[in-house]
Amino acid sequence: MEDFYKLLELAKQKSKIDENGTWKGGSNIYLNELKSEVDEVLEEYEKNRNCFLEDELGDILWDYLNILIAVNKEKDIDIKSVFSRALKKYTQRVEAIKKGQTWAFIKEKQKKSLYEEWRNSLK
Incomplete structure (x- = not known):
């Protein structure tokens, strides 16, 4: 669980960087990216390459955390x-x-x- 909270804090830092970067589109950009990452997980699941599967699952977690942070800013959740x-x-x-x-x-x-x-x- 400690890694989870470290990742959340890292996503918060990235969110501040995003305010002036190419990912400044808020929750919509991460929601769309999440869709793409789910497809990549499905691809890796079928290939039986666990290290790639774990990596793609991590991308889903990353995008989800960024969605939470963006929606927190947009809707005060x-x-x-x-x-x-x-x-x-x-x-x-x-x-x-x-x-x-x-x-x-x-x-x-x-x-x-x-x-x-x-x-x-x-x-």
């Missing part, structure tokens, strides 16, 4: 909140499956909860 929400969301889903509920059932329940949260934020 809290990066820690993204991680907390993901942990809560998938903990609930895995626990629900263990209890015999379906993924779709708990997903729908979570969407309703998000809708309520959003509605309450408008008040």
Whole structure:
């Protein structure tokens, strides 16, 4: 996990450099790049070249972190909140499956909860 946080800090440094560079397009540039990297992962997966696969998976992680940083600037999202929400969301889903509920059932329940949260934020 220590490497993850080091990579996040490095992405934050790169974001500052990007403000005056060719990658200054914000989240859109990284979202489009993420699509490309997924294709590269699929290519390497089929070739059974693990070092290349790991490298491409790292590119996905890099682009994802840069998306978070860019969206943080553009929409004022809290990066820690993204991680907390993901942990809560998938903990609930895995626990629900263990209890015999379906993924779709708990997903729908979570969407309703998000809708309520959003509605309450408008008040």
